Amino acid sequence: MTTELFTEFGLVIIIAALVALLMRVLRQPLIIGHIITGLIVGPLALNIIHNSEIFTLFSEIGIAFLLFTVGLNLNPHVLKEYGKVALVTGVGQVLLSTLIGLIALLLLGISLIPALYISIALAFSSTIIILKLVLDKGDIEKLYTKIAIGFLLVQDVIAIILLFSIPVIASGTDSVIKIAALFLRAIALTIGVFLFAKFILGKMHKYVERSSEFLFLVANAWGLGIAVLFKEFGFSLETGALIAGISLASIPSRQEINARLTPLRDFFIVLFFVVLGSNMMVGDMKSVIVPAIIISLVVLIGKPLILMSIMGFMGYRRRTSMQTGFAVAQISEFSLILIALGVSLGHINQKELSLVTLTGLITVFISTYLILYSERLHKHLNPYLKIFERKKLVEKKNIKKEYDFILFGGNRIGFDFIQMFRRKNGKFVVIDHDPEIIEQLKKEKINYEFGDASDVDFLSSLNLKNAELIVSTIPDFDINMLIVAEGKPKKKVGPTIMTVAHSITNALKLYDAGVAYVILPHFLGGKHASEIAKKFIQAAKNTQEIRHDHIKYLERRKVHGQEHPVIERYR
Template sequence: MPHDVELIILLAVGFGVALIFGYIAARLRLPPLIGYLIAGIIISPNTPGVVGDLHLANQLAELGVMFLMFGVGMHFSLKDLMQVRRIALPGAILQISVATLLGIGISMLWGWSFGSALVFGLSLSCASTVVLLKALGDRGLLNSVNGKIAVGWLLVEDLVMVLVLVLLPAMAVLLGGQALSSGAENENIWLTLGITLLKVAGFIAFMLIIGKRLVPMIMQVVARLGSRELFTLTVVAAAVSIAFGAYKVFGVSMALGAFFAGMVVKESDFSQRAEAETLPLREIFSILFFVSVGMLFDPRILIEQPIHVLGTVAIIMIGKTIAAMALVLFFRYPINTALTVGASLAQIGEFSFILATLGVSLQLLSLEGQNLILAGALISITLNSFIFSAVEPIQNWIRNRSHLARLLERSGDPLAMLPDAVSQDYLRDQVVIVGHGEVGRRITKTLMEKDIKVVIAEENREIVENLREKDIAAVCGLATEPSVLIQAHIQHARLLVLSPMDILDIHKIVDIAKTLNPQIQVLVCAESKAEAEVIRKDNIGEVYFAKEEMAKNMTNHILHQIEVAHHQSSSH
């Protein structure tokens, strides 16, 4: 085979086979990345048939890692994380610790060294953001409280893994591996670690002080030219050059450089356009990354070491899930939140692959360990959609055994009841607002300015705690549960206001409210025109749809302006 066409052959065969198996995976309602991994296995040296160039595949995988990390940086939202920080931050750190310890424990029983066991355990502790976002999106849960907690949890996991990727090369020799740079073996390990941390701190400071201003400024200058391809090139050049500069100038990983490149691009006024323009390129390189990961996998491990594979899958799908659910329930969140977060974390993905590849290059992790991680990822991602499908039946089964539900949810939660300071006089003719998102916040603020009594029913505990700190009456829980509306004293309320939510939940809440208070008036904020029409047909209350109300307000403003202009011209 002529050397100069190996890249073309790899791309042609890799993309062709990835397309076929990605399509099959999508038809089976599985994440397409399962198909990409299988495509890599088929063209790998470990299976018969067409063999792709592994060296070239690894170089393309490096680009894939950079663009994956760039995408993670662009999706990283400090605002989203802050909304759920009290559960996501301690929860994710404790869950990573539990999963890592389980991984260390089982692999040391197999006779592995501590260094190998640590990399193995860390690889099993982090779930795939790609798989999670797809699973939540397919079920319409991305903007729900449970979805935000799961995404916030994964953001913390991503940050921890970024830190691990930075520190692992510096710690490699201490853990029994080999340093990436020659001569580093003879250096003092703590000096190496200190220098690494200083370099990372220097790079972060540079990005936050200079990069945060320079990159958006360059994007703005290029955007004014109106050239789409130049704008796309600017974003790609920023991602690749910052990643390379981080490695060359500061000596930190290209993955960290790409992550911060994504973060500074997100700070730009053109972040949405940048995300849309670079999405196809990022997806192409992500596919190459998953194909190259598949090429590293040796399927013989499934036959030769089935017990090890089962142990790995058990940690990912049972150990991590139970630990996460226990932590969510400990923080007094409801069963459905615990089940959703548990299902979200019952898989591993891209960070696990990146960490495993780094572990092998540092001679910390054996090829057997890498194969076990890849097998665990393939099996857990394939089964993840079935776990999500089981959330509702399991929740219903627990709810039907109320003693078990009370035990799990630890009844007596102070946030599930209104404070004693809220007088009985206050709880008459009040407005009950379900949900304290953008719509709920605006309505609450306006009503309170007019001295109209308000009670908020909200799922997010942190929001309820913040409201109570401001002396606003609020109760925590799902409004589809009668106890929550009873606590909000719906039986004495004048109005029920529902923020945008699932139409089935709207029906449940209104049914409960009208059973407890047949005279109550209901106002519903619909998410779409179709939803607004369905609610109107069901005649459950007044319906408001954002675009419709905006059009009415703008029309009234236009008519008012025309009337004023007409009046002025006639007076002259």
């Protein structure tokens, strides 16, 4: 038995590694490779897995670790910064996608209860896949990414509610009082976990973090222990693991815990997706291909259209709306976890599980390309997306305005330029496509233009060639090249142009195009910090003065609702 299990396990891991290598070559998310591995080792092909109970146990551990680390990474700062659009798009998209998906599934002949499960599952998008792709693409600080992260956090909250609700409803309790009692028990249990984490683990924290191994062991014990506790009280393991992670999200060592748990989590989550793939039967595959294609189209087309409509109504530009919509055009790990929960409760059969799994494969595969090539797609689709933009917010193309100083981007880097321009006598304007920043500029009575710098017609309306200084804090290389092309006259001396870049290669290309100075934030920050250190060495009295000035500067930034960018890692 032990030898047979070891052989099965070894073969599965070897095949998973080979398929993962193929996915890397094809630039596809590894989740697709893991499900394909399941198809290969399952009854569809090699039929290697015979000890399915052991693999199922490992997959449940993977789910627990995944949700525990998702809880650890919940970042309330993103919700604070983009709370309104995150809440409206998050809730609105889930409700509308669920409704459209439910109608489509019922028309396909799927019964009501499974259709409800599947339609809800289709509404969720993959945090891990989205963040991995935007990190690889270098778009983590772009507006659409920030909105998508806030949107996904709202989905996480909805997920928590669902994980609580489904086992309660499935318990068969028909008394309203008994159902209310179950929810109260869940709330009391959650509060108890948070209080224990704050007052007991909080006091133990300094002692625990002295040893990395001890911290790792305690974190594992906490995550799995709370998952088991919730299971014993009649709730799901998934709920307990997620709550356990959230309860530790504010402790100082959460990043170290997350970093140490990630390899363990990734190993077990591989087995979860392998088991999902292996559960797909030959007969099921033949019968679900057409429905899976139809449902995939609902996800790939319906979700972006819903998001673009909501964001357009809220005043966002069509470029931002389209990129956000493309980012979430897939189903998530939670979708598969939700369906697996439905299977365990007897609400979903294997055929319906295969339908969702195949839909996941299709949507993740296609959405990868939608995210990676969203800029190119925008160039082709832009003329057809005007319907997703509020007419009263579209620029007046025929009105030519002239400014001495033009600033693209009024947030973090732009803040200091705005203060400098205010001290000058020249006329200046700030260009931004974020409605939140535009509202802030309105309050401060600063000249602004709400527009998209990738729109050539909009750029031409600004008369860039007649400006004295143009500053672009936009991190997008192609947009900066467009600004340079529009701002530099061919024959006469034009404006001085400054831009931002995030690679030396792009900085040198911008210099070749005629940019006067390229800002590389990390290099510039290091140079500035070294100058401050030089002052400290020259005279100790400089320390308190510089420290005091910087604190006041940070407080001014905070009043404006700004925060230094932090890259949260969802691996």
